[in-house]
Amino acid sequence: MMRLNARPLNVLWLQSGGCGGCTMSLLCADTPDLFGELAGMGINLLWHPSLSEPSGRDVREILDACLRGELTLDVLCLEGAVMCGPGGTGRYHLFAGTGRPMRDWVRDLAEVADYTVAVGSCSAYGGISAAGHAPGEMPGLQYESDLVGGLLGADFRSKAGLPVINLAGCPTHPEWVTETLMAVAMGLLDEDALDEWRRPRFYADHLVHHGCARNEYYEFKASAEKPSDLGCMMEHLGCKGTQAHADCNIRPWNGQGSCLRGGYACISCTEPGFQDPGHGFLSTPKVGGIPVGLPTDMPKAWFVALAALSKSATPERLRRNAVADHQVVRPKNRKTGLK
Numbered sequence: 001m002m003r004l005n006a007r008p009l010n011v012l013w014l015q016s017g018g019c020g021g022c023t024m025s026l027l028c029a030d031t032p033d034l035f036g037e038l039a040g041m042g043i044n045l046l047w048h049p050s051l052s053e054p055s056g057r058d059v060r061e062i063l064d065a066c067l068r069g070e071l072t073l074d075v076l077c078l079e080g081a082v083m084c085g086p087g088g089t090g091r092y093h094l095f096a097g098t099g100r101p102m103r104d105w106v107r108d109l110a111e112v113a114d115y116t117v118a119v120g121s122c123s124a125y126g127g128i129s130a131a132g133h134a135p136g137e138m139p140g141l142q143y144e145s146d147l148v149g150g151l152l153g154a155d156f157r158s159k160a161g162l163p164v165i166n167l168a169g170c171p172t173h174p175e176w177v178t179e180t181l182m183a184v185a186m187g188l189l190d191e192d193a194l195d196e197w198r199r200p201r202f203y204a205d206h207l208v209h210h211g212c213a214r215n216e217y218y219e220f221k222a223s224a225e226k227p228s229d230l231g232c233m234m235e236h237l238g239c240k241g242t243q244a245h246a247d248c249n250i251r252p253w254n255g256q257g258s259c260l261r262g263g264y265a266c267i268s269c270t271e272p273g274f275q276d277p278g279h280g281f282l283s284t285p286k287v288g289g290i291p292v293g294l295p296t297d298m299p300k301a302w303f304v305a306l307a308a309l310s311k312s313a314t315p316e317r318l319r320r321n322a323v324a325d326h327q328v329v330r331p332k333n334r335k336t337g338l339k
């Protein structure tokens with residue numbers, strides 16, 4: 001239902017165990033005036049640790065006013081995993097000037113917020129911050145890798161009746177943030193709008209593979225052998241674009257960038273647990289020469305048969321360009337009868 005509220009949407013953005021990259025990404029939103037755009041969408045940024053002026057006592061007053069209900073907290077955003085260490089005390093990260101663990105502030109504020117949004121894979125599932133032994137004891141808001149629970153627990157529902165909205169990605173795309181906030185502001189975000197991992201479906205119902213500029217190489221299994229090559233990176237360089245849910249290549253960063261376009265294989269950063277793949281990010285695990293991570297909705301036997309057929313029919317142009325860092329064979333020009 002459309003939210004018919006003249007009041008701007010109050011958004012509070014906190015950070016914990018992350019690198020700040022999701023904020024950096026937000027600053028790269030495809031607009032010369034991010035704050036003007038937010039205001040135009042009816043979004044009022046109550047406070048952000050690196051984008052807002054207030055600090056110290058002024059921030060404390062904002063937080064307390066939210067908890068007391070004097071200030072309506074529409075959306076609580078958390079960037080970064082929740083630092084719960086050492087020994088479950090949360091004291092690895094005290095909210096400066098308050099003496100309280102950030103973990104406790106987040107838990108309390110999530111109770112009064114209409115919506116709680118995990119900005120980035122760290123906040124959603126633990127992400128890179130939870131990789132390996134994770135001495136910081138860092139769950140996501142409602143997941144720990146692919147196990148539901150996290151800081152807020154499996155049963156958590158915000159005041160609007162939704163679980164934590166996971167804007168998974170490392171970093172998350174700026175438009176995934178602004179589009180989500182806009183959907184909330186318009187009252188258009190309900191549980192049906194989220195996928196199984198509670199990512200907004202407007203971006204998670206796509207695969208990174210969709211729109212990748214290397215699709216022609218993929219079709220003919222013309223594979224890159226080193227990172228600078230133009231070919232498809234699935235066979236040798238660990239690309240998981242056929243399995244990772246996101247629209248990165250349909251909606252590139254700054255209108256033109258994506259990992260694949262920059263020559264880096266997709267490491268499926270929008271998926272829970274991507275940080276611990278069990279192999280090098282730039283290598284493709286294989287059994288009997290066949291990649292283990294095949295497209296999820298394609299029977300393995302079909303893939304093997306089609307790959308063999310494709311390889312036998314690879315045009316020379318693709319075969320040679322696939323292992324070069326620039327086009328060495330250009331598409332032929334000939335009379336096609338198309339004009």
Ligand code: SF4
Pocket residue numbers: 017018019020021022079080081119120121122123127128129169170171172
């Ligand atoms: S999700 Fe990635 S970019 Fe965002 S805070 Fe975590 S490590 Fe940084």
Ligand code: SF4
Pocket residue numbers: 208209210212213214215218231232233234239240241242260266
């Ligand atoms: S490089 Fe990855 S995303 Fe691009 S076509 Fe190959 S498998 Fe798909």
